[in-house]
Amino acid sequence: MINLEEVKKAGLLFHTGLLLFSVAPSLIVFLLLLAVGVELPISFAAGLLTIAVFQVYGLLYEKGVTDNPIPLRLSFWTLKALQSAHTLPPHTPEKMVVTMNNRKALSETGRKFSSDETLILIPHCLQNHECPRRLTFDPDSCERCGKCPIGRILEIRDRFGTHFAIASGGTSARRIVEKTEPLLIVAVACPVDLSLGILDVHPITVVGVLNEWRNGPCFDTWVNTEELEAALELFLD
Numbered sequence: 747m748i749n750l751e752e753v754k755k756a757g758l759l760f761h762t763g764l765l766l767f768s769v770a771p772s773l774i775v776f777l778l779l780l781a782v783g784v785e786l787p788i789s790f791a792a793g794l795l796t797i798a799v800f801q802v803y804g805l806l807y808e809k810g811v812t813d814n815p816i817p818l819r820l821s822f823w824t825l826k827a828l829q830s831a832h833t834l835p836p837h838t839p840e841k842m843v844v845t846m847n848n849r850k851a852l853s854e855t856g857r858k859f860s861s862d863e864t865l866i867l868i869p870h871c872l873q874n875h876e877c878p879r880r881l882t883f884d885p886d887s888c889e890r891c892g893k894c895p896i897g898r899i900l901e902i903r904d905r906f907g908t909h910f911a912i913a914s915g916g917t918s919a920r921r922i923v924e925k926t927e928p929l930l931i932v933a934v935a936c937p938v939d940l941s942l943g944i945l946d947v948h949p950i951t952v953v954g955v956l957n958e959w960r961n962g963p964c965f966d967t968w969v970n971t972e973e974l975e976a977a978l979e980l981f982l983d
């Protein structure tokens with residue numbers, strides 16, 4: 747679900763995104779103070795202090811002192827702007843959000859949830875493209891034939907007795923969450939859907955599991971079901 751190297755990399759990216767974001771407000775503070783006649787060294791120090799405030803806010807989020815995802819959002823959108831200039835590999839900001847979120851969620855494993863408060867949410871692209879079952883309407887019509895991971899996920903759902911839904915996209919996922927009102931979501935999705943979903947559903951606790959693109963994006967994707975099971979074992983009462 748998470749490894750130390752990824753956590754280190756994500757932490758570094760998270761703070762870099764925040765640092766880059768804070769350059770503009772710190773410049774504004776610096777120039778404003780100069781404009782009203784404050785001495786240059788004091789204006790400069792105030793600008794630096796503004797940068798430091800953002801970094802401290804980021805640290806508070808990282809250490810779980812604050813639950814508010816504003817620093818994560820600021821860093822994410824700054825990195826997205828960088829990515830649009832092709833300065834970062836694809837999905838770097840998205841994977842940063844997923845890793846930072848999972849790290850935070852896993853640091854709260856002392857908090858337990860009941861099965862009724864928990865939702866397993868998966869994307870429809872996990873379903874084998876040849877399967878004729880209409881799972882978004884009735885997931886239990888799955889025959890658990892083993893051609894895709896959905897049958898195994900349903901077994902996990904049965905073991906834990908949680909809510910379960912298959913989303914056909916971001917809007918559908920949002921509707922499912924509104925209807926189910928879970929306190930814990932164990933979500934499978936691609937980096938884009940997962941990161942936006944995580945930022946969207948705050949303050950619900952989300953454990954995100956990235957799907958595997960064995961056949962390219964959005965087509966016969968796969969997921970390591972052991973990760974799902976491990977997350978549920980950690981969080982369920």
Ligand code: SF4
Binds near residue numbers: 874888889891
């Ligand atoms: S496990 Fe088999 S029946 Fe179930 S959704 Fe996948 S392909 Fe269809």
